Amino acid sequence: MLQPLNDGSGVMIKKVLIANRGEIVGRIIRTCKRRGVASVVVYSEADRDAGYLEEADEAVLIGPANPLKSYLNIEKLVEVALQTGADAVHPGYGFLSERGAFAEAVVHAGLVWIGPAPELLRIISSKCTCRQMADQVGVPVVPGTLKPVAGVGDVVEFGRAHGFPLFLKLDKGGGGKGIARITRARDIEKIYRQACSIGSAAFGSDACYIEHVVPRPRHIEVQFVADRFGHCVCLGERECSIQRRNQKIIEEAPSLIVTPADREKLFDWTRRLVLRMGYHGAGTIEGLRSEEGDYYFMEINARLQVEHPVTEFLTGIDLVACQLDIAEGKPLAFSQQDVSLRGHAIEARVYAEDPDTYIPSPGTIHALYLPEDNTQLRIDHALRANAVVPPYYDPLLAKVITWADGRDAAVDKLIEALEAIRIEGVKTTIPTCLKTLRNTLFRTGDFDTSFLDNGVTPGVH
Amino acid sequence: MEKSVNAIMPGLTARVVVNVGDRVEKGQEVAVINCMKTEIPVNSEEAGVVKQVLVKEWDELQVGDPMVILEI
Numbered sequence: 001m002l003q004p005l006n007d008g009s010g011v012m013i014k015k016v017l018i019a020n021r022g023e024i025v026g027r028i029i030r031t032c033k034r035r036g037v038a039s040v041v042v043y044s045e046a047d048r049d050a051g052y053l054e055e056a057d058e059a060v061l062i063g064p065a066n067p068l069k070s071y072l073n074i075e076k077l078v079e080v081a082l083q084t085g086a087d088a089v090h091p092g093y094g095f096l097s098e099r100g101a102f103a104e105a106v107v108h109a110g111l112v113w114i115g116p117a118p119e120l121l122r123i124i125s126s127k128c129t130c131r132q133m134a135d136q137v138g139v140p141v142v143p144g145t146l147k148p149v150a151g152v153g154d155v156v157e158f159g160r161a162h163g164f165p166l167f168l169k170l171d172k173g174g175g176g177k178g179i180a181r182i183t184r185a186r187d188i189e190k191i192y193r194q195a196c197s198i199g200s201a202a203f204g205s206d207a208c209y210i211e212h213v214v215p216r217p218r219h220i221e222v223q224f225v226a227d228r229f230g231h232c233v234c235l236g237e238r239e240c241s242i243q244r245r246n247q248k249i250i251e252e253a254p255s256l257i258v259t260p261a262d263r264e265k266l267f268d269w270t271r272r273l274v275l276r277m278g279y280h281g282a283g284t285i286e287g288l289r290s291e292e293g294d295y296y297f298m299e300i301n302a303r304l305q306v307e308h309p310v311t312e313f314l315t316g317i318d319l320v321a322c323q324l325d326i327a328e329g330k331p332l333a334f335s336q337q338d339v340s341l342r343g344h345a346i347e348a349r350v351y352a353e354d355p356d357t358y359i360p361s362p363g364t365i366h367a368l369y370l371p372e373d374n375t376q377l378r379i380d381h382a383l384r385a386n387a388v389v390p391p392y393y394d395p396l397l398a399k400v401i402t403w404a405d406g407r408d409a410a411v412d413k414l415i416e417a418l419e420a421i422r423i424e425g426v427k428t429t430i431p432t433c434l435k436t437l438r439n440t441l442f443r444t445g446d447f448d449t450s451f452l453d454n455g456v457t458p459g460v461h
Numbered sequence: 462m463e464k465s466v467n468a469i470m471p472g473l474t475a476r477v478v479v480n481v482g483d484r485v486e487k488g489q490e491v492a493v494i495n496c497m498k499t500e501i502p503v504n505s506e507e508a509g510v511v512k513q514v515l516v517k518e519w520d521e522l523q524v525g526d527p528m529v530i531l532e533i
Contacts, residue, residue, distance in 0.1 A: 066473065066519050066520070066521055067473075068519050352497065353497075360470070360496045360497035360501075362471055362496065391470065391471035391472040391473075391497055392472060392473055392521065393498070394497060395497040395498070395499075
Protein backbone atom coordinates (compact mmCIF):
# COMPACT_ATOMS: atom_id res chain seq x y z
CA MET A 1 0.00 0.00 0.00
CA LEU A 2 1.19 3.51 -0.77
CA GLN A 3 2.01 6.06 1.86
CA PRO A 4 0.39 9.48 1.68
CA LEU A 5 2.54 11.71 -0.45
CA ASN A 6 3.57 14.69 1.49
CA ASP A 7 7.21 14.86 0.55
CA GLY A 8 6.95 14.55 -3.21
CA SER A 9 9.03 11.38 -3.04
CA GLY A 10 7.19 9.97 -6.02
CA VAL A 11 5.09 6.86 -6.51
CA MET A 12 3.41 5.47 -9.57
CA ILE A 13 -0.37 5.31 -9.62
CA LYS A 14 -1.44 2.01 -11.19
CA LYS A 15 -5.16 1.83 -10.50
CA VAL A 16 -7.58 4.72 -10.03
CA LEU A 17 -11.03 4.58 -8.50
CA ILE A 18 -13.26 7.27 -10.06
CA ALA A 19 -15.71 8.49 -7.41
CA ASN A 20 -18.22 10.13 -9.73
CA ARG A 21 -20.79 9.58 -12.46
CA GLY A 22 -21.71 10.90 -15.90
CA GLU A 23 -19.50 12.25 -18.66
CA ILE A 24 -16.49 13.02 -16.46
CA VAL A 25 -16.01 9.32 -15.71
CA GLY A 26 -15.39 8.50 -19.37
CA ARG A 27 -13.08 11.52 -19.59
CA ILE A 28 -10.90 10.30 -16.72
CA ILE A 29 -10.83 6.72 -18.04
CA ARG A 30 -9.43 8.00 -21.37
CA THR A 31 -6.35 9.48 -19.74
CA CYS A 32 -5.93 6.42 -17.51
CA LYS A 33 -5.90 4.19 -20.60
CA ARG A 34 -3.33 6.37 -22.34
CA ARG A 35 -1.05 6.04 -19.32
CA GLY A 36 -1.63 2.31 -18.87
CA VAL A 37 -3.41 2.94 -15.56
CA ALA A 38 -6.33 0.66 -14.65
CA SER A 39 -9.67 2.23 -13.72
CA VAL A 40 -12.44 1.28 -11.32
CA VAL A 41 -15.81 2.97 -11.71
CA VAL A 42 -18.66 2.97 -9.24
CA TYR A 43 -22.34 3.28 -10.07
CA SER A 44 -25.71 3.56 -8.36
CA GLU A 45 -28.78 1.52 -9.26
CA ALA A 46 -29.97 4.48 -11.37
CA ASP A 47 -26.81 4.40 -13.52
CA ARG A 48 -26.80 0.78 -14.67
CA ASP A 49 -27.09 1.95 -18.31
CA ALA A 50 -24.07 4.26 -18.25
CA GLY A 51 -21.83 3.77 -21.28
CA TYR A 52 -18.59 4.04 -19.33
CA LEU A 53 -19.27 0.94 -17.22
CA GLU A 54 -17.84 -1.17 -20.04
CA GLU A 55 -14.92 1.13 -20.76
CA ALA A 56 -13.54 0.77 -17.23
CA ASP A 57 -11.53 -2.22 -16.08
CA GLU A 58 -13.92 -2.79 -13.20
CA ALA A 59 -17.38 -1.46 -12.33
CA VAL A 60 -18.84 -1.78 -8.83
CA LEU A 61 -22.45 -1.19 -7.77
CA ILE A 62 -22.29 0.99 -4.66
CA GLY A 63 -25.91 1.57 -3.71
CA PRO A 64 -29.31 3.02 -4.52
CA ALA A 65 -30.05 6.13 -6.59
CA ASN A 66 -30.08 8.33 -3.48
CA PRO A 67 -26.65 10.00 -3.69
CA LEU A 68 -26.26 10.04 0.10
CA LYS A 69 -26.13 6.25 -0.05
CA SER A 70 -24.00 6.04 -3.21
CA TYR A 71 -21.92 8.89 -4.69
CA LEU A 72 -21.76 10.80 -1.39
CA ASN A 73 -21.10 7.72 0.76
CA ILE A 74 -17.50 8.24 1.88
CA GLU A 75 -17.18 4.98 3.81
CA LYS A 76 -18.50 2.89 0.94
CA LEU A 77 -16.28 4.56 -1.67
CA VAL A 78 -13.13 4.03 0.39
CA GLU A 79 -14.15 0.43 1.07
CA VAL A 80 -14.58 -0.25 -2.66
CA ALA A 81 -11.23 1.40 -3.44
CA LEU A 82 -9.49 -0.90 -0.95
CA GLN A 83 -11.39 -4.01 -2.05
CA THR A 84 -10.56 -3.51 -5.72
CA GLY A 85 -6.90 -2.76 -5.02
CA ALA A 86 -7.04 0.80 -6.34
CA ASP A 87 -4.10 2.91 -5.17
CA ALA A 88 -5.61 6.35 -5.90
CA VAL A 89 -8.98 8.11 -5.97
CA HIS A 90 -10.03 10.69 -8.57
CA PRO A 91 -13.09 12.61 -7.32
CA GLY A 92 -14.09 14.30 -10.62
CA TYR A 93 -16.17 17.47 -10.05
CA GLY A 94 -19.23 18.04 -7.85
CA PHE A 95 -20.22 15.33 -5.32
CA LEU A 96 -17.27 14.83 -2.90
CA SER A 97 -14.58 16.46 -5.05
CA GLU A 98 -13.87 19.36 -2.70
CA ARG A 99 -14.85 17.65 0.55
CA GLY A 100 -11.95 17.67 3.00
CA ALA A 101 -13.45 14.76 4.96
CA PHE A 102 -13.41 12.54 1.86
CA ALA A 103 -9.86 13.47 0.91
CA GLU A 104 -8.80 12.76 4.49
CA ALA A 105 -10.54 9.36 4.54
CA VAL A 106 -8.79 8.45 1.26
CA VAL A 107 -5.36 9.45 2.60
CA HIS A 108 -5.96 7.69 5.94
CA ALA A 109 -6.76 4.50 4.04
CA GLY A 110 -3.26 4.72 2.55
CA LEU A 111 -4.49 5.80 -0.89
CA VAL A 112 -3.41 8.73 -3.04
CA TRP A 113 -5.91 11.59 -3.25
CA ILE A 114 -5.87 13.15 -6.71
CA GLY A 115 -6.40 16.75 -5.66
CA PRO A 116 -5.20 19.39 -3.21
CA ALA A 117 -4.24 18.34 0.35
CA PRO A 118 -7.18 17.46 2.65
CA GLU A 119 -6.17 20.13 5.20
CA LEU A 120 -6.17 22.79 2.49
CA LEU A 121 -9.60 21.68 1.22
CA ARG A 122 -10.95 22.19 4.73
CA ILE A 123 -9.43 25.66 5.00
CA ILE A 124 -10.55 26.93 1.61
CA SER A 125 -14.09 25.59 1.99
CA SER A 126 -14.66 28.95 3.69
CA LYS A 127 -15.09 31.61 1.03
CA CYS A 128 -14.29 34.29 3.60
CA THR A 129 -10.96 32.63 4.40
CA CYS A 130 -10.15 32.69 0.67
CA ARG A 131 -11.17 36.34 0.44
CA GLN A 132 -8.85 37.14 3.35
CA MET A 133 -5.96 35.23 1.75
CA ALA A 134 -6.48 37.08 -1.53
CA ASP A 135 -6.57 40.38 0.31
CA GLN A 136 -3.31 39.50 2.13
CA VAL A 137 -1.43 38.98 -1.13
CA GLY A 138 -2.84 42.09 -2.78
CA VAL A 139 -5.41 40.41 -5.02
CA PRO A 140 -8.59 42.53 -5.13
CA VAL A 141 -11.74 40.76 -3.99
CA VAL A 142 -15.30 41.74 -4.86
CA PRO A 143 -15.90 44.62 -2.38
CA GLY A 144 -17.83 43.58 0.71
CA THR A 145 -17.08 41.94 4.05
CA LEU A 146 -13.93 39.85 4.47
CA LYS A 147 -15.42 38.06 7.47
CA PRO A 148 -18.86 36.51 7.98
CA VAL A 149 -21.40 38.94 9.39
CA ALA A 150 -22.22 38.52 13.08
CA GLY A 151 -25.96 38.87 12.59
CA VAL A 152 -28.75 40.62 10.76
CA GLY A 153 -27.70 43.94 12.33
CA ASP A 154 -24.42 43.88 10.41
CA VAL A 155 -26.28 43.52 7.12
CA VAL A 156 -28.59 46.42 7.96
CA GLU A 157 -25.57 48.53 8.92
CA PHE A 158 -23.70 47.62 5.71
CA GLY A 159 -26.73 48.51 3.58
CA ARG A 160 -27.09 51.83 5.36
CA ALA A 161 -23.43 52.70 4.85
CA HIS A 162 -22.94 51.44 1.29
CA GLY A 163 -26.39 51.23 -0.27
CA PHE A 164 -28.18 48.60 -2.33
CA PRO A 165 -28.35 46.28 -4.15
CA LEU A 166 -26.00 43.83 -2.46
CA PHE A 167 -25.48 40.09 -2.38
CA LEU A 168 -25.74 37.99 0.72
CA LYS A 169 -23.67 34.85 0.15
CA LEU A 170 -23.10 31.71 2.19
CA ASP A 171 -19.53 31.27 3.43
CA LYS A 172 -19.68 27.57 2.54
CA GLY A 173 -22.12 27.78 -0.37
CA GLY A 174 -21.54 26.50 -3.88
CA GLY A 175 -23.09 25.56 -7.21
CA GLY A 176 -24.99 28.83 -7.42
CA LYS A 177 -26.88 27.94 -4.21
CA GLY A 178 -27.29 30.33 -1.32
CA ILE A 179 -26.79 33.58 -3.21
CA ALA A 180 -29.47 36.15 -2.34
CA ARG A 181 -29.81 39.62 -3.83
CA ILE A 182 -31.03 42.31 -1.46
CA THR A 183 -32.45 45.42 -3.08
CA ARG A 184 -33.97 47.27 -0.09
CA ALA A 185 -33.54 47.50 3.67
CA ARG A 186 -36.89 46.09 4.66
CA ASP A 187 -36.19 42.72 2.93
CA ILE A 188 -32.98 42.12 4.88
CA GLU A 189 -34.35 40.25 7.86
CA LYS A 190 -36.38 37.75 5.83
CA ILE A 191 -33.63 37.11 3.27
CA TYR A 192 -31.00 36.75 6.00
CA ARG A 193 -33.12 34.16 7.86
CA GLN A 194 -33.72 32.21 4.65
CA ALA A 195 -30.05 32.21 3.74
CA CYS A 196 -29.09 30.97 7.21
CA SER A 197 -31.58 28.13 7.04
CA ILE A 198 -30.44 27.06 3.53
CA GLY A 199 -26.83 27.21 4.74
CA SER A 200 -27.47 25.08 7.81
CA ALA A 201 -29.45 22.49 5.85
CA ALA A 202 -27.33 22.24 2.70
CA PHE A 203 -23.81 23.16 3.78
CA GLY A 204 -23.73 22.71 7.57
CA SER A 205 -22.96 26.37 8.20
CA ASP A 206 -25.17 29.45 8.40
CA ALA A 207 -22.28 31.92 8.10
CA CYS A 208 -22.95 34.63 5.49
CA TYR A 209 -20.93 37.49 4.06
CA ILE A 210 -21.77 40.49 1.91
CA GLU A 211 -20.62 41.42 -1.57
CA HIS A 212 -21.44 44.52 -3.56
CA VAL A 213 -23.15 43.91 -6.86
CA VAL A 214 -20.62 44.32 -9.67
CA PRO A 215 -22.40 46.11 -12.54
CA ARG A 216 -22.71 44.19 -15.82
CA PRO A 217 -20.15 41.58 -14.72
CA ARG A 218 -18.36 39.13 -16.96
CA HIS A 219 -17.20 35.83 -15.53
CA ILE A 220 -13.50 35.35 -16.19
CA GLU A 221 -11.55 32.45 -14.66
CA VAL A 222 -7.94 31.29 -14.80
CA GLN A 223 -7.00 27.62 -15.06
CA PHE A 224 -3.77 26.71 -13.30
CA VAL A 225 -1.73 23.67 -12.35
CA ALA A 226 0.63 23.70 -9.38
CA ASP A 227 3.07 21.06 -8.19
CA ARG A 228 4.53 20.35 -4.73
CA PHE A 229 7.71 22.27 -5.52
CA GLY A 230 6.29 25.76 -5.67
CA HIS A 231 5.70 25.88 -9.43
CA CYS A 232 2.40 27.29 -10.60
CA VAL A 233 1.65 27.52 -14.32
CA CYS A 234 -1.37 29.37 -15.71
CA LEU A 235 -3.10 27.80 -18.71
CA GLY A 236 -5.03 30.81 -19.90
CA GLU A 237 -8.38 32.23 -18.94
CA ARG A 238 -11.86 31.06 -19.82
CA GLU A 239 -14.85 33.34 -20.16
CA CYS A 240 -18.06 31.80 -18.81
CA SER A 241 -20.47 34.74 -18.86
CA ILE A 242 -23.28 32.90 -20.63
CA GLN A 243 -25.16 31.39 -17.70
CA ARG A 244 -28.61 30.35 -16.69
CA ARG A 245 -29.52 30.38 -12.96
CA ASN A 246 -25.92 31.23 -12.03
CA GLN A 247 -24.72 28.12 -13.87
CA LYS A 248 -22.55 28.20 -16.96
CA ILE A 249 -23.83 27.05 -20.33
CA ILE A 250 -21.25 28.39 -22.82
CA GLU A 251 -17.53 28.79 -22.09
CA GLU A 252 -14.72 29.95 -24.32
CA ALA A 253 -11.07 30.83 -24.41
CA PRO A 254 -9.51 33.23 -24.91
CA SER A 255 -11.99 35.85 -23.72
CA LEU A 256 -12.65 38.64 -26.21
CA ILE A 257 -12.50 41.22 -23.44
CA VAL A 258 -9.25 40.21 -21.71
CA THR A 259 -6.27 42.17 -23.04
CA PRO A 260 -2.72 40.75 -22.97
CA ALA A 261 -1.95 43.14 -20.09
CA ASP A 262 -5.07 41.97 -18.19
CA ARG A 263 -3.99 38.37 -18.78
CA GLU A 264 -0.53 38.99 -17.34
CA LYS A 265 -2.11 40.63 -14.28
CA LEU A 266 -4.58 37.76 -13.78
CA PHE A 267 -1.78 35.20 -14.10
CA ASP A 268 0.28 37.12 -11.55
CA TRP A 269 -2.64 37.24 -9.11
CA THR A 270 -3.27 33.52 -9.62
CA ARG A 271 0.35 32.60 -8.89
CA ARG A 272 0.41 34.79 -5.76
CA LEU A 273 -2.78 33.28 -4.37
CA VAL A 274 -1.92 29.67 -5.23
CA LEU A 275 1.52 29.95 -3.64
CA ARG A 276 0.04 31.67 -0.55
CA MET A 277 -2.34 28.73 -0.16
CA GLY A 278 0.36 26.11 -0.68
CA TYR A 279 -1.97 24.54 -3.21
CA HIS A 280 -0.97 21.59 -5.35
CA GLY A 281 -3.08 20.11 -8.12
CA ALA A 282 -5.19 21.54 -10.91
CA GLY A 283 -7.55 24.36 -9.99
CA THR A 284 -9.40 27.42 -11.15
CA ILE A 285 -9.49 30.97 -9.85
CA GLU A 286 -12.90 32.42 -10.62
CA GLY A 287 -13.26 36.17 -10.96
CA LEU A 288 -15.46 38.94 -12.23
CA ARG A 289 -14.68 41.79 -14.58
CA SER A 290 -16.77 44.90 -14.04
CA GLU A 291 -18.11 47.15 -16.78
CA GLU A 292 -15.27 49.57 -15.98
CA GLY A 293 -12.66 46.89 -16.61
CA ASP A 294 -11.75 46.13 -13.00
CA TYR A 295 -11.10 42.50 -12.09
CA TYR A 296 -12.03 40.92 -8.77
CA PHE A 297 -11.28 37.54 -7.22
CA MET A 298 -14.45 35.59 -6.49
CA GLU A 299 -13.54 32.03 -5.46
CA ILE A 300 -11.23 29.10 -6.03
CA ASN A 301 -12.43 25.78 -7.41
CA ALA A 302 -10.18 23.06 -6.04
CA ARG A 303 -10.86 20.39 -8.65
CA LEU A 304 -11.10 19.61 -12.33
CA GLN A 305 -13.63 21.99 -13.86
CA VAL A 306 -16.54 20.95 -16.12
CA GLU A 307 -15.22 23.29 -18.83
CA HIS A 308 -11.60 22.05 -18.68
CA PRO A 309 -11.70 20.74 -22.30
CA VAL A 310 -11.71 24.36 -23.54
CA THR A 311 -8.27 24.80 -22.00
CA GLU A 312 -7.09 21.41 -23.26
CA PHE A 313 -7.94 22.44 -26.83
CA LEU A 314 -6.24 25.81 -26.39
CA THR A 315 -3.01 24.48 -24.86
CA GLY A 316 -2.80 20.87 -26.03
CA ILE A 317 -2.25 19.91 -22.39
CA ASP A 318 -4.11 16.96 -20.79
CA LEU A 319 -5.31 18.29 -17.43
CA VAL A 320 -6.19 14.89 -16.00
CA ALA A 321 -2.64 13.73 -16.82
CA CYS A 322 -1.32 16.82 -14.98
CA GLN A 323 -3.46 15.89 -11.97
CA LEU A 324 -2.04 12.34 -11.96
CA ASP A 325 1.55 13.60 -12.32
CA ILE A 326 1.13 16.04 -9.44
CA ALA A 327 -0.54 13.37 -7.28
CA GLU A 328 2.43 11.08 -7.99
CA GLY A 329 4.69 13.78 -6.57
CA LYS A 330 6.30 14.75 -9.87
CA PRO A 331 7.27 18.29 -10.70
CA LEU A 332 5.38 19.92 -13.58
CA ALA A 333 6.81 18.81 -16.92
CA PHE A 334 6.50 22.34 -18.37
CA SER A 335 7.04 25.94 -17.36
CA GLN A 336 4.98 29.04 -18.13
CA GLN A 337 7.22 29.79 -21.15
CA ASP A 338 6.42 26.36 -22.64
CA VAL A 339 2.69 27.04 -22.66
CA SER A 340 1.27 28.50 -25.84
CA LEU A 341 -2.36 29.52 -26.11
CA ARG A 342 -3.33 28.71 -29.70
CA GLY A 343 -6.49 29.64 -31.60
CA HIS A 344 -9.93 29.72 -30.03
CA ALA A 345 -11.93 27.02 -28.20
CA ILE A 346 -15.58 27.10 -27.18
CA GLU A 347 -17.84 24.71 -25.29
CA ALA A 348 -21.63 24.33 -25.17
CA ARG A 349 -23.19 22.39 -22.33
CA VAL A 350 -26.14 20.26 -23.34
CA TYR A 351 -28.48 19.90 -20.37
CA ALA A 352 -31.61 17.75 -20.12
CA GLU A 353 -33.88 20.76 -19.69
CA ASP A 354 -36.63 22.61 -21.44
CA PRO A 355 -34.75 25.20 -23.55
CA ASP A 356 -37.14 28.01 -22.62
CA THR A 357 -38.09 27.37 -19.00
CA TYR A 358 -35.00 25.37 -17.89
CA ILE A 359 -37.34 22.91 -16.17
CA PRO A 360 -35.51 19.55 -15.94
CA SER A 361 -36.39 16.85 -18.45
CA PRO A 362 -35.40 13.38 -17.25
CA GLY A 363 -36.53 10.38 -19.31
CA THR A 364 -35.36 7.76 -21.77
CA ILE A 365 -33.26 8.54 -24.83
CA HIS A 366 -35.07 6.91 -27.75
CA ALA A 367 -32.75 8.00 -30.52
CA LEU A 368 -29.24 9.34 -30.44
CA TYR A 369 -26.85 10.68 -33.03
CA LEU A 370 -23.60 12.46 -32.21
CA PRO A 371 -21.03 13.52 -34.79
CA GLU A 372 -17.61 11.85 -34.54
CA ASP A 373 -14.81 13.58 -32.67
CA ASN A 374 -11.97 15.00 -34.75
CA THR A 375 -8.99 17.29 -34.18
CA GLN A 376 -11.32 20.31 -33.92
CA LEU A 377 -14.42 18.72 -32.36
CA ARG A 378 -14.77 16.89 -29.09
CA ILE A 379 -17.97 15.64 -27.46
CA ASP A 380 -17.67 14.45 -23.85
CA HIS A 381 -20.76 12.54 -22.79
CA ALA A 382 -22.10 9.36 -21.20
CA LEU A 383 -25.08 8.91 -23.51
CA ARG A 384 -26.50 5.83 -25.16
CA ALA A 385 -29.60 5.12 -27.19
CA ASN A 386 -32.35 3.56 -25.02
CA ALA A 387 -30.59 4.62 -21.82
CA VAL A 388 -32.41 6.32 -18.97
CA VAL A 389 -31.47 9.86 -17.96
CA PRO A 390 -32.21 9.62 -14.23
CA PRO A 391 -33.96 12.45 -12.34
CA TYR A 392 -31.66 12.24 -9.33
CA TYR A 393 -28.49 13.94 -10.54
CA ASP A 394 -27.12 16.91 -12.46
CA PRO A 395 -28.85 17.48 -15.84
CA LEU A 396 -25.60 17.73 -17.84
CA LEU A 397 -25.88 15.32 -20.79
CA ALA A 398 -22.94 16.29 -22.96
CA LYS A 399 -20.31 18.92 -23.59
CA VAL A 400 -19.62 19.88 -27.18
CA ILE A 401 -16.28 21.61 -27.69
CA THR A 402 -14.80 23.00 -30.90
CA TRP A 403 -11.49 24.59 -31.83
CA ALA A 404 -10.40 26.79 -34.75
CA ASP A 405 -7.80 29.44 -35.54
CA GLY A 406 -10.23 32.23 -34.74
CA ARG A 407 -13.40 32.80 -32.72
CA ASP A 408 -15.85 33.08 -35.61
CA ALA A 409 -14.70 29.82 -37.13
CA ALA A 410 -14.84 28.04 -33.74
CA VAL A 411 -18.37 29.34 -33.11
CA ASP A 412 -19.47 28.28 -36.60
CA LYS A 413 -18.08 24.80 -36.04
CA LEU A 414 -19.94 24.58 -32.74
CA ILE A 415 -23.19 25.60 -34.44
CA GLU A 416 -22.61 22.95 -37.09
CA ALA A 417 -21.97 20.25 -34.46
CA LEU A 418 -24.99 21.19 -32.34
CA GLU A 419 -27.23 21.21 -35.43
CA ALA A 420 -26.07 17.69 -36.28
CA ILE A 421 -26.81 16.23 -32.85
CA ARG A 422 -30.04 14.28 -32.41
CA ILE A 423 -31.19 13.48 -28.89
CA GLU A 424 -34.78 12.26 -28.77
CA GLY A 425 -36.79 11.42 -25.68
CA VAL A 426 -35.65 14.26 -23.44
CA LYS A 427 -35.66 18.02 -24.01
CA THR A 428 -32.26 19.67 -24.25
CA THR A 429 -30.70 23.13 -24.10
CA ILE A 430 -29.32 22.79 -27.65
CA PRO A 431 -31.83 25.42 -28.95
CA THR A 432 -30.70 27.85 -26.21
CA CYS A 433 -27.06 27.34 -27.18
CA LEU A 434 -27.80 27.80 -30.89
CA LYS A 435 -29.78 31.01 -30.29
CA THR A 436 -26.90 32.38 -28.24
CA LEU A 437 -24.22 31.40 -30.75
CA ARG A 438 -26.15 33.10 -33.58
CA ASN A 439 -26.88 36.25 -31.59
CA THR A 440 -25.20 39.41 -32.90
CA LEU A 441 -24.33 40.70 -29.44
CA PHE A 442 -22.74 37.37 -28.58
CA ARG A 443 -20.84 37.36 -31.87
CA THR A 444 -19.47 40.85 -31.27
CA GLY A 445 -18.61 40.15 -27.65
CA ASP A 446 -21.13 42.59 -26.18
CA PHE A 447 -22.59 40.61 -23.27
CA ASP A 448 -22.43 39.99 -19.54
CA THR A 449 -23.68 37.34 -17.11
CA SER A 450 -27.30 38.53 -17.45
CA PHE A 451 -27.33 37.70 -21.19
CA LEU A 452 -29.71 34.72 -20.97
CA ASP A 453 -31.90 36.29 -18.26
CA ASN A 454 -32.58 39.18 -20.63
CA GLY A 455 -33.94 36.82 -23.27
CA VAL A 456 -32.02 36.00 -26.43
CA THR A 457 -33.47 37.49 -29.57
CA PRO A 458 -31.06 36.99 -32.45
CA GLY A 459 -29.67 40.25 -33.65
CA VAL A 460 -32.13 42.46 -31.79
CA HIS A 461 -31.55 44.25 -28.50
CA MET B 462 -62.05 12.06 3.52
CA GLU B 463 -58.35 11.57 2.83
CA LYS B 464 -56.49 12.91 -0.15
CA SER B 465 -52.82 12.61 -0.99
CA VAL B 466 -50.53 15.27 -2.41
CA ASN B 467 -48.43 13.52 -5.02
CA ALA B 468 -45.06 14.05 -6.69
CA ILE B 469 -45.46 16.03 -9.92
CA MET B 470 -41.90 15.31 -11.08
CA PRO B 471 -39.53 12.41 -10.45
CA GLY B 472 -36.46 13.08 -8.32
CA LEU B 473 -35.53 13.29 -4.66
CA THR B 474 -37.48 14.78 -1.80
CA ALA B 475 -35.81 18.12 -1.03
CA ARG B 476 -38.06 18.86 1.95
CA VAL B 477 -41.59 18.77 3.28
CA VAL B 478 -42.60 22.23 4.48
CA VAL B 479 -45.69 21.27 6.52
CA ASN B 480 -46.12 19.27 9.73
CA VAL B 481 -48.82 16.85 10.88
CA GLY B 482 -51.76 18.91 12.18
CA ASP B 483 -51.05 21.96 9.98
CA ARG B 484 -53.95 23.59 8.17
CA VAL B 485 -53.24 23.77 4.41
CA GLU B 486 -54.99 26.02 1.91
CA LYS B 487 -55.67 25.16 -1.72
CA GLY B 488 -52.60 26.03 -3.77
CA GLN B 489 -50.27 26.16 -0.75
CA GLU B 490 -46.76 24.73 -1.09
CA VAL B 491 -46.45 21.57 0.99
CA ALA B 492 -43.22 20.01 -0.29
CA VAL B 493 -40.29 20.55 -2.63
CA ILE B 494 -38.87 18.05 -5.11
CA ASN B 495 -35.23 18.11 -6.17
CA CYS B 496 -35.33 17.06 -9.83
CA MET B 497 -31.88 17.07 -11.41
CA LYS B 498 -30.75 19.60 -8.77
CA THR B 499 -33.60 22.00 -9.57
CA GLU B 500 -36.14 22.63 -6.83
CA ILE B 501 -39.75 22.13 -7.92
CA PRO B 502 -42.51 23.19 -5.48
CA VAL B 503 -45.43 20.84 -4.89
CA ASN B 504 -48.69 22.60 -4.08
CA SER B 505 -51.82 21.14 -2.55
CA GLU B 506 -54.84 20.92 -4.84
CA GLU B 507 -57.19 20.89 -1.84
CA ALA B 508 -57.60 22.64 1.47
CA GLY B 509 -57.28 20.37 4.51
CA VAL B 510 -55.30 19.32 7.55
CA VAL B 511 -52.04 17.39 7.27
CA LYS B 512 -52.68 13.88 8.58
CA GLN B 513 -49.45 12.16 7.61
CA VAL B 514 -46.08 12.98 6.05
CA LEU B 515 -44.95 9.99 3.99
CA VAL B 516 -41.52 11.10 2.74
CA LYS B 517 -38.32 12.53 4.15
CA GLU B 518 -35.37 14.39 2.67
CA TRP B 519 -33.45 12.42 -0.03
CA ASP B 520 -36.25 9.87 -0.56
CA GLU B 521 -36.53 8.85 -4.21
CA LEU B 522 -39.74 9.82 -6.00
CA GLN B 523 -41.54 8.79 -9.15
CA VAL B 524 -44.34 10.87 -10.65
CA GLY B 525 -47.53 10.19 -8.69
CA ASP B 526 -45.86 8.96 -5.50
CA PRO B 527 -47.85 10.22 -2.50
CA MET B 528 -45.84 12.65 -0.33
CA VAL B 529 -48.36 14.03 2.18
CA ILE B 530 -51.84 12.84 3.26
CA LEU B 531 -54.48 15.48 3.95
CA GLU B 532 -57.79 15.13 5.76
CA ILE B 533 -60.21 17.19 3.68
